[in-house]
Amino acid sequence: MIFDPMYLIVVGPAILLALWAQGMVKSAFGKMSRVAVRSGVTGAQAAAQILQRHGLNHVGIELAQGMLSDHYDPRHKVLRLSPDVYHGRSIAAVGVAAHEAGHALQDDSGYAPLKLRNGIVPLASVGSNLSWVLVMLGLFMSFSGLIWAGIILFSAVVVFQLINLPVEFNASRRAREVLMQTGIVSGQEDAAVGKVLNAAAMTYVAATLTAVLTLIYYLLRAQGSRN
Ligand SMILES: [Zn+2]
Numbered sequence: 001m002i003f004d005p006m007y008l009i010v011v012g013p014a015i016l017l018a019l020w021a022q023g024m025v026k027s028a029f030g031k032m033s034r035v036a037v038r039s040g041v042t043g044a045q046a047a048a049q050i051l052q053r054h055g056l057n058h059v060g061i062e063l064a065q066g067m068l069s070d071h072y073d074p075r076h077k078v079l080r081l082s083p084d085v086y087h088g089r090s091i092a093a094v095g096v097a098a099h100e101a102g103h104a105l106q107d108d109s110g111y112a113p114l115k116l117r118n119g120i121v122p123l124a125s126v127g128s129n130l131s132w133v134l135v136m137l138g139l140f141m142s143f144s145g146l147i148w149a150g151i152i153l154f155s156a157v158v159v160f161q162l163i164n165l166p167v168e169f170n171a172s173r174r175a176r177e178v179l180m181q182t183g184i185v186s187g188q189e190d191a192a193v194g195k196v197l198n199a200a201a202m203t204y205v206a207a208t209l210t211a212v213l214t215l216i217y218y219l220l221r222a223q224g225s226r227n
Contacts, residue, residue: 010217011210018206021199028199029068032092032192033084039184043085043097046184050101050175051079053182059104061086070096072103074118079104091185095193098179099200102171105178111170117163124160127153135218139225147222151215158215161208168204172197 041049044061051059064070064080072079079100085093106114131154138146176193179185185193 004221006220007217010220011213014206014210014213017209018203021202021206024199024202028196029092032095032196033088033090035091035192036089037091037094037184037189038186040089041094041184043081043088043093046094046179046182047079047081047097047101049182049184050098050178051104053178054105054108056104056108070100072100072107074103074107074114077104077107091189091192092196094179094184095175095196096200098175098184098193099171099197101178102174103167105174106167106171111167113163113167113170117160117167120156120160120163123153123156127156131157131218135221139221142225144222144225147218147225151218151222154211154215154218158208158211161204161211165204165208168201172201 044063047061051057051061058077060076060078062078062080063086064082067082067084069082070080070085079097081097081100085096088094103114131150134146134150134153138144138148138150175197176185176190179193180187180190
């Protein structure tokens with residue numbers, strides 16, 4: 001991208017927040033993956049217990065590759081857990097596994113924000129790849145139609161990030177509730193699980209702020225190109 005000081009001024013605070021949040025996640029995961037959960041279950045076992053308790057026996061649990069690659073795949077009804085989470089018997093492993101199981105519970109209960117989020121994924125991924133090219137090309141050629149096409153496409157990214165926030169916070173809330181109900185986690189351990197999941201949530205807040213500020217930056221540039 002062409003270097004523009006205005007970009008750093010407008011979006012810079014969000015970039016700083018994102019870096020800070022990444023540090024928080026690393027530190028929380030590092031600490032809490034060394035703290036064993038007293039019930040002694042692995043992340044995979046915790047996820048299985050949560051799914052069983054809610055009658056979701058059709059949801060699979062698979063071992064995925066790569067660190068922090070954990071996710072729930074709503075299309076194939078599968079939880080994919082990274083090796084550390086799948087095999088781990090720590091607060092961090094059980095917390096992350098339960099969070100992903102929380103997404104499966106959302107899917108099962110027809111939680112509307114999850115449906116909305118999944119619906120906008122294709123448009124948002126096109127938007128995040130193509131929008132800045134259109135905006136930059138539009139600015140370069142002084143063609144406002146291209147700039148606005150890029151801005152409209154990028155709006156899908158902003159909408160995705162905004163809907164993603166309640167989805168992620170809700171999955172973590174469900175995770176903590178069900179971890180206590182099943183006895184996988186005891187009273188004092190819940191606060192430690194909260195630390196891990198709240199740190200992860202901060203990265204989503206940072207991503208949302210980055211998207212909103214980038215949209216504002218595009219709007220400012222579009223405005224500037226008109227004068
Ligand atoms: Zn999540």
